[in-house]
Amino acid sequence: MEPFHSVPQEAIDHISSMIASGQIQDHYPLLGEGLSGKVYEFERFAVKVFKEDSSERQDHWILNQLQSHPSFPTLYHYEDQFMVMDKVNGFTMAQVMKSGENVRDSYYTQIEDCVEHCYRQGIIAKDLHLNNIMIDQNNHIKIVDVGRFHSTDQKKVFHDRLTEDLEDLKYCLFSYSSSKRRKRRRHRRYKSSSSYSRSYSYSSRSYSSSRRKYRKTYKKIRKLFST
Ligand SMILES: Nc1ncnc2c1ncn2[C@@H]1O[C@H](COP(=O)(O)OP(=O)(O)O)[C@@H](O)[C@H]1O
Numbered sequence: 001m002e003p004f005h006s007v008p009q010e011a012i013d014h015i016s017s018m019i020a021s022g023q024i025q026d027h028y029p030l031l032g033e034g035l036s037g038k039v040y041e042f043e044r045f046a047v048k049v050f051k052e053d054s055s056e057r058q059d060h061w062i063l064n065q066l067q068s069h070p071s072f073p074t075l076y077h078y079e080d081q082f083m084v085m086d087k088v089n090g091f092t093m094a095q096v097m098k099s100g101e102n103v104r105d106s107y108y109t110q111i112e113d114c115v116e117h118c119y120r121q122g123i124i125a126k127d128l129h130l131n132n133i134m135i136d137q138n139n140h141i142k143i144v145d146v147g148r149f150h151s152t153d154q155k156k157v158f159h160d161r162l163t164e165d166l167e168d169l170k171y172c173l174f175s176y177s178s179s180k181r182r183k184r185r186r187h188r189r190y191k192s193s194s195s196y197s198r199s200y201s202y203s204s205r206s207y208s209s210s211r212r213k214y215r216k217t218y219k220k221i222r223k224l225f226s227t
């Protein structure tokens with residue numbers, strides 16, 4: 001068996017020719033689709049095939065800079081038309097929330113940790129929404145789409161904005177599922193808290209959801225998607 005950290009050249013050639021001949025969708029399952037491309041399952045990998053007009057995307061370049069953090073899929077190969085990364089065995093947060101599970105508290109800490117990691121590298125985490133964040137079978141989050149993340153050399157300036165941006169992010173990701181009163185309360189709390197103490201109190205990695213809970217959700221989602 002090939003070591004996990006590499007994709008054999010024959011596999012790359014095969015993927016290239018499948019894409020060139022327009023056959024990839026006939027042979028490999030679609031994992032998901034977004035505005036800039038389609039993602040197919042190829043053995044233990046996910047192959048993201050870019051739409052023709054999205055050639056200026058920087059997915060591979062940004063993803064490469066974030067490889068040291070476990071919440072980003074490993075990148076194996078990149079070409080103009082496609083890239084090969086780790087396949088995440090799990091569901092997007094949007095799918096998990098559809099099943100009725102309250103993921104807000106269990107996973108937000110991990111998301112915050114990721115965003116903090118990005119800012120430390122001078123990368124601004126943009127376009128972070130529920131379809132771009134997945135939850136794997138070990139209840140760890142994976143940020144699968146970094147194509148609109150933005151790299152900057154002004155690390156300090158952006159790091160100073162971290163707390164504020166995280167508050168916005170939390171609001172954008174989860175506000176629609178909470179009541180107006182809770183939203184208002186949370187907003188007041190944010191305003192009165194000291195920015196850095198809040199920022200660091202969020203950064204510990206507590207992966208609170210249990211495997212049993214994941215299995216339950218998994219069953220619910222399968223039911224949802226089989227109808
Ligand atoms: N590494 C991956 N493993 C499993 N599924 C993935 C992976 N990357 C993306 N997907 C699925 O494909 C969908 C679209 O991928 P994404 O990178 O967000 O495309 P776009 O840049 O067009 O928005 C995601 O919402 C997710 O469901």
Ligand SMILES: [Mg+2]
Pocket residue numbers: 034035131132145
């Ligand atoms: Mg996306």
